[in-house]
Amino acid sequence: MDFGKQLAAHETSIPGVIVFDLTVHGDNRGWFKENWQRSKMLKLGLPDFGPVQNNISYNESRGATRGIHAEPWDKLISIAAGKIFGAWVDLRPGASYGQVFCCELDPTRAIYVPRGVGNAYQALEDGTIYTYLVNAHWSAEQKKNYTFVNLADPQLNISWPIPLEKSIRSEADLHHPFLADALPMGPRKTFVVGSNGQLGRALQAEVARRGLEGWEFHDIESFDMCDPVAYEHIAWDTFGTIINAAAFTAVDKAETAEGRRAAWNINVEGVAKLCRVAAEHQLTLVHVSSDYVFDGIQESHNESEEFAPLGVYGQTKAAADALVAQLQRHFVVRSSWVIGDGKNFVRTMMDLSHRVAGGKLAQVSVVNDQIGRLTFTKDMAAGILWLLGYREGDTALDDRAPHAEFGTYNLTGSGASASWSDIAARIFDLTGGNGDAVKPVSTAEYFAEAPSPISPRPHYSTLALNKLSATGFVPANWEESLKAYIEAEQAR
Known part of the structure; x- marks a missing residue:
């Protein structure tokens, strides 16, 4: 893990999606970081999106793969342990609909994902812990606004490090529609x-x-x-x-x-x-x-x-x-x-x-x-x-x-x-x-x-x-x- 990074923001190929380098301090005991720091990150371009809920996903084994889900809220994603390969697909109506961005995240990197951008990841290490701040409370009403696209869609051309046939996926994720049949995220x-x-x-x-x-x-x-x-x-x-x-x-x-x-x-x-x-x-x-x-x-x-x-x-x-x-x-x-x-x-x-x-x-x-x-x-x-x-x-x-x-x-x-x-x-x-x-x-x-x-x-x-x-x-x-x-x- 790179303990020498300075907090920095990087734009991506999807409008509004921002990758952050996080400063991590480590020694022989382990490491410490500021996972989300409102004042510093706002100055670097993070929207003041007002998170209200913090969710954590624990992945027991390497190869656990989840997505591609677009939820009706903004989120800041980071890693507490392990490493993931992430893939994000723009499912908002507009010129960038279907645009894909991929990168790896470990505890020294985070990514801000706006509402309507589909999110997927693959755990690259056993015991990977994936965490995200969101700015809306989960509810049955909100769930009606979810939209999905299939992890294996050839149009997306995502190069998964672990082939999907060897990955661990849920039954629901196996049956998500391809992009051609996906529903764009509806407006607020x-x-x-x-x-x-x-x-x-x-x-x-x-x-x-x-x-x-x-x-x-x-x-x-x-x-x-x-x-x-x-x-x-x-x-x-x-x-x-x-x-x-x-x-x-x-x-x-x-x-x-x-x-x-x-x-x-x-x-x-x-x-x-x-x-x-x-x-x-x-x-x-x-x-x-x-x-x-x-x-x-x-x-x-x-x-x-x-x-x-x-x-x-x-x-x-x-x-x-x-x-x-x-x-x-x-x-x-x-x-x-x-x-x-x-x-x-x-x-x-x-x-x-x-x-x-x-x-x-x-x-x-x-x-x-x-x-x-x-x-x-x-x-x-x-x-x-x-x-x-x-x-x-x-x-x-x-x-x-x-x-x-x-x-x-x-x-x-x-x-x-x-x-x-x-x-x-x-x-x-x-x-x-x-x-x-x-x-x-x-x-x-x-x-x-x-x-x-x-x-x-x-x-x-x-x-x-x-x-x-x-x-x-x-x-x-x-x-x-x-x-x-x-x-x-x-x-x-």
Whole structure:
């Protein structure tokens, strides 16, 4: 055994598979090593994969051969005693499907194997002890996601040191399919909360349009994110991502005693529970935020601006953003003035335009001192998929696909900022040609006779899109999206 190695990492022919040289200290008594050292190995390229279970396989005799098994978790494999010949086969969908990598491991070498890469080994010495750290708990649900390929497949062309006919194999391993008939590893699933909201519906439509695999959509009937018991019935280790499209958004009601409790319960306590399960299972959490986390003094808000919410709703959204930001794997997607399939400003203005055209109204007052841009949920859905790593044409999220850097991203329509009254006039013109029926008024005037309490609104709600655009995703111009939206509504 080589006691002189320094800790080092080496890439292999399979994307994401990394071989590590381990430093082993030995003398006449035996040897000692750091088998897994998080800080040092992360610096060398090991993903922070969050192991939760340690398994050991003891091999009585030389020639014991196991595999080829691809399990739905990542693992770090090392040897406690003896030596093995290992073979790894990429069973993830993609360009490297079927790629093979082989090497020997002894106590001075380890290998990191990502989810979906098939694993096999042959013991080269009696009493070989093979050990591996994994980042998901074994369960019957997880076992449904295993996939296999035959050790003897000639297409793989693995040169086993001990001929397979002289090896010791299980009955099950003898009958695994060849690569041509093997099932590729399915993707980690995506769990969507709030499926009946405007964004939830847009996500469902976009997922259906692209034919994406492994998505589950839940409304409050099938999953109440505020109920601790609901979390006990989900096999979280089978998921890779949670998208939180649920929220309490009644900004004025949030200023009442009853509404304040509901807003904090849904927007903060519920999000805290999602954060807890995401941290425990190393999941990516996508959380939708709001321009209401700012006071609206600055004309444009970037992602690094400090929170300064004016009302209860904004306070709850800011608190949730701070919780989500503690996760290693997170995207906070900040929007404003959301328009989708459901009750919204555009539909309300279209209805009022029809009433003006029908002689039932003469004018409609709309505030002119709140400035921002519309956010169409179709763009939000596409932007979220982009941040997660999907590209047009993908049907599943490739574990090896490049992702945007985790963090907070503004995601609204692009284009010039406008006031609510400017937007209303455009809607009236596009609907009934009667934009002159929109009367601009101040926020104070508009709410002068409204029952209290009324939540304060940010004066400027425009969110800067530079950070998002730098990832390669540029949202559509909101004015073009508005025209298309109205045309679609009129064609119904």
